[in-house]
Amino acid sequence: MNTLIVAMDDDRLIGRGTELPWRLPEDLKAFRTRTLGRTVITGRATWQSLPTYPKRPYLDGRVNMVITRAANRYNKDLADAGAQVDPEGPWFVPTIELAISTARRRFPEFVEEFVIMGGRQIYELALRRDLVDRMIVTHVHGHHIGDVYFPEIPPAWTATDRQPHGAYDIVTYEKA
Numbered sequence: 001m002n003t004l005i006v007a008m009d010d011d012r013l014i015g016r017g018t019e020l021p022w023r024l025p026e027d028l029k030a031f032r033t034r035t036l037g038r039t040v041i042t043g044r045a046t047w048q049s050l051p052t053y054p055k056r057p058y059l060d061g062r063v064n065m066v067i068t069r070a071a072n073r074y075n076k077d078l079a080d081a082g083a084q085v086d087p088e089g090p091w092f093v094p095t096i097e098l099a100i101s102t103a104r105r106r107f108p109e110f111v112e113e114f115v116i117m118g119g120r121q122i123y124e125l126a127l128r129r130d131l132v133d134r135m136i137v138t139h140v141h142g143h144h145i146g147d148v149y150f151p152e153i154p155p156a157w158t159a160t161d162r163q164p165h166g167a168y169d170i171v172t173y174e175k176a
């Protein structure tokens with residue numbers, strides 16, 4: 001199962017520079033709980049904007065696959081630095097498909113679900129390549145300041161569950 005997880009506001013805004021446009025600690029906690037023990041797939045830019053980067057360059061308790069056109073260089077830099085790579089990674093790969101097949105081969109205990117967690121380029125890529133089975137969207141109420149937007153949710157996707165949480169709703173979308 002490949003699940004895309006994103007938080008967007010009423011304008012489909014998802015980012016402000018390299019950061020999120022809002023502070024929603026409860027939603028981040030829910031994201032952590034939801035993704036522990038899974039494989040998470042991020043774009044290189046989102047990976048470098050993790051709050052713990054560079055001290056801890058991965059989300060703990062999850063296998064971290066990072067999509068980059070420079071996978072060879074990042075992997076070589078790690079090897080040259082003699083860095084001990086934790087099982088969580090980060091693992092650099094040039095495609096989402098390779099992220100999935102690598103995790104299946106090397107970390108079978110983490111592949112019950114693949115979580116596509118952004119940013120915009122990686123969301124677009126996953127949707128374009130029809131790699132998404134389900135979307136879990138935190139719809140943050142209102143309008144915010146920022147400059148990175150989620151693409152239009154294609155009409156084939158319908159909301160199958162909605163959980164209100166005050167300032168936001170968590171909505172599951174599935175393909176009709």
Ligand SMILES: NC(=O)c1ccc[n+]([C@@H]2O[C@H](COP(=O)([O-])OP(=O)(O)OC[C@H]3O[C@@H](n4cnc5c(N)ncnc54)[C@H](OP(=O)(O)O)[C@@H]3O)[C@@H](O)[C@H]2O)c1
Nearest residue numbers: 006007014015019043044045046068069118119120121122
């Ligand atoms: N609201 C949310 O839920 C949420 C979640 C995540 C991120 N965000 C926001 O999203 C923004 C970042 O998104 P972004 O679109 O700028 O960056 P991104 O998708 O995180 O990463 C972009 C990078 O991914 C790699 N990439 C993209 N397409 C590729 C392809 N076809 N093949 C191989 N590699 C590819 C490239 O890395 P290289 O340059 O290394 O080749 C590219 O620079 C930030 O504002 C962040 O806060 C929001």
